[in-house]
Amino acid sequence: MKLTSKGRYAVMALVDLARFDNINPVSLRDISLRQGISLDYLEQIFSKLKKNKIVESIRGTQGGYVLSRKPNEIKLTNIFHAVDEKVKTVQCKKELKKGCNGRATKCVTHNLWDELETHINSFFEKKSLEDLLKNNTEQRT
Amino acid sequence: MKLTSKGRYAVMALVDLARFDNINPVSLRDISLRQGISLDYLEQIFSKLKKNKIVESIRGTQGGYVLSRKPNEIKLTNIFHAVDEKVKTVQCKKELKKGCNGRATKCVTHNLWDELETHINSFFEKKSLEDLLKNNTEQRT
DNA sequence: TCTATACTTGACCATTTTAGTCAGGTATGT
DNA sequence: ACATACCTGACTAAAATGGTCAAGTATAGA
Numbered sequence: 123m124k125l126t127s128k129g130r131y132a133v134m135a136l137v138d139l140a141r142f143d144n145i146n147p148v149s150l151r152d153i154s155l156r157q158g159i160s161l162d163y164l165e166q167i168f169s170k171l172k173k174n175k176i177v178e179s180i181r182g183t184q185g186g187y188v189l190s191r192k193p194n195e196i197k198l199t200n201i202f203h204a205v206d207e208k209v210k211t212v213q214c215k216k217e218l219k220k221g222c223n224g225r226a227t228k229c230v231t232h233n234l235w236d237e238l239e240t241h242i243n244s245f246f247e248k249k250s251l252e253d254l255l256k257n258n259t260e261q262r263t
Numbered sequence: 264m265k266l267t268s269k270g271r272y273a274v275m276a277l278v279d280l281a282r283f284d285n286i287n288p289v290s291l292r293d294i295s296l297r298q299g300i301s302l303d304y305l306e307q308i309f310s311k312l313k314k315n316k317i318v319e320s321i322r323g324t325q326g327g328y329v330l331s332r333k334p335n336e337i338k339l340t341n342i343f344h345a346v347d348e349k350v351k352t353v354q355c356k357k358e359l360k361k362g363c364n365g366r367a368t369k370c371v372t373h374n375l376w377d378e379l380e381t382h383i384n385s386f387f388e389k390k391s392l393e394d395l396l397k398n399n400t401e402q403r404t
Numbered sequence: 405t406c407t408a409t410a411c412t413t414g415a416c417c418a419t420t421t422t423a424g425t426c427a428g429g430t431a432t433g434t
Numbered sequence: 435a436c437a438t439a440c441c442t443g444a445c446t447a448a449a450a451t452g453g454t455c456a457a458g459t460a461t462a463g464a
Contacts, residue, residue: 149409151409182408322433324436326431
């Protein structure tokens with residue numbers, strides 16, 4: 123399972139982006155400053171987001187990034203999937219050969235982890251960027 | 264968040280233990296052999312399980328470990344809590360000082376991670392060792 | 405056309421975590 | 435007394451994490 127700060131940063135950055143891209147593309151520099159995330163690291167993250175069609179890039183002066191879909195069409199699953207590679211927990215593949223299969227206790231955890239994954243995904247499936255956006259602006263002081 | 268193979272091993276070992284401790288205590292050596300988990304590693308894990316009152320130890324020849332409660336009274340939360348320290352995701356404490364608080368986007372992820380945690384815990388709260396035990400024996404071939 | 409801005413790519417790296425191993429115990433049933 | 439099995443703590447190789455650094459390329463605007 124992977125839910126690291128890369129995923130967290132991605133979410134933070136995209137929420138930021140969603141809030142400011144109404145008029146112009148938003149540069150990573152701005153996001154970096156506002157969110158306190160290293161510019162270089164953001165570039166890595168946005169490279170993945172772009173590959174996964176979550177954002178689009180506009181080069182040159184006044185360039186930056188834009189969401190490629192509406193905030194309510196971007197689910198958190200998409201984001202995590204993009205930067206975390208997988209929200210996978212089961213690393214039973216080695217065990218499949220030996221202990222996991224045929225053996226007495228037959229990798230009890232295999233099914234368990236699968237269920238967990240489904241459970242987590244259903245959580246992220248329901249949440250969109252827009253949800254976070256609302257949640258966030260409500261909380262502003 | 265932490266859901267590593269230490270947690271997985273703990274679950275596997277305890278299911279194994281639950282199935283074999285009817286008559287005698289079960290030695291780690293047996294579990295090690297049956298589950299293919301290093302004995303030394305098991306000892307580390309069981310040390311934690313013991314501290315958390317999930318198992319009891321019987322020393323000496325013919326000694327081993329026994330569950331300290333009935334399988335249906337041992338929830339997976341207990342197990343993960345015991346070996347994984349915490350099923351915590353939020354590491355926002357540094358950010359609380361700077362970016363997270365007062366700032367424009369105010370750590371959107373903070374609430375999100377909290378919710379996720381609750382979500383995951385509720386999953387593990389429902390599952391007991393007994394559930395896995397059933398699930399497992401059903402699947403035996 | 406020049407230049408500043410901003411995206412793009414890929415290599416590199418320090419630190420931390422993970423998943424153990426190793427070595428030496430201590431307790432106890434037979 | 436001795437074999438079995440728990441017990442403890444130090445140690446470590448390898449992987450993951452969370453970045454940095456360097457060297458570009460594309461484009462808008464002066």
